[in-house]
Amino acid sequence: MAKKRSTLRTILRRAIAPAALLIVGVFFGGYAIFGPNGALAYGDIERQLTVKQRELAMLDKNRADLKNRVALLDPRHADPDMVEELALKNLGVVHKDDMIVPLTK
Known part of the structure; x- marks a missing residue:
C-alpha cells in the first residue's frame, strides 16, 4: 500500500507541470480566439x-x-x-x- 501511494504521488508530481502548461495554453488560446482583440472580434x-x-x-x-x-x-x-x-x-x-x-x- 505504501508503494501505491508513492507511485501515485510520483505520477501526480510529474503531471503537475504539463497540466499547468496545458491550462495556461488553453487560456491564452481561448483569449486569442474569443478575447476582445481575438479572431472573432475582427468584424x-x-x-x-x-x-x-x-x-x-x-x-x-x-x-x-x-x-x-x-x-x-x-x-x-x-x-x-x-x-x-x-x-x-x-x-x-x-x-x-x-x-x-x-x-x-
Missing part, C-alpha cells in the same frame, strides 16, 4: 474602424472650415463680409431669420 474591429474613419473625415472637414474662417479674419487682409457678420453677431443685431447671401467676385 467588430473593422466596423469600429469604419466609424472612426468617418468621424475623422468629419473632424478634418470642420478643421478646414475653421482654418478658413481664421484666415478670413487675418488682421492684415480681413474679409469685409466676415468682419461684418461677426460684428453684427457680437452686437446682437442679427436675427435668426436673417439670410446671408454670398456674392461671387
Whole structure:
C-alpha cells in the first residue's frame, strides 16, 4: 500500500507541470480566439474602424472650415463680409431669420 501511494504521488508530481502548461495554453488560446482583440472580434474591429474613419473625415472637414474662417479674419487682409457678420453677431443685431447671401467676385 505504501508503494501505491508513492507511485501515485510520483505520477501526480510529474503531471503537475504539463497540466499547468496545458491550462495556461488553453487560456491564452481561448483569449486569442474569443478575447476582445481575438479572431472573432475582427468584424467588430473593422466596423469600429469604419466609424472612426468617418468621424475623422468629419473632424478634418470642420478643421478646414475653421482654418478658413481664421484666415478670413487675418488682421492684415480681413474679409469685409466676415468682419461684418461677426460684428453684427457680437452686437446682437442679427436675427435668426436673417439670410446671408454670398456674392461671387
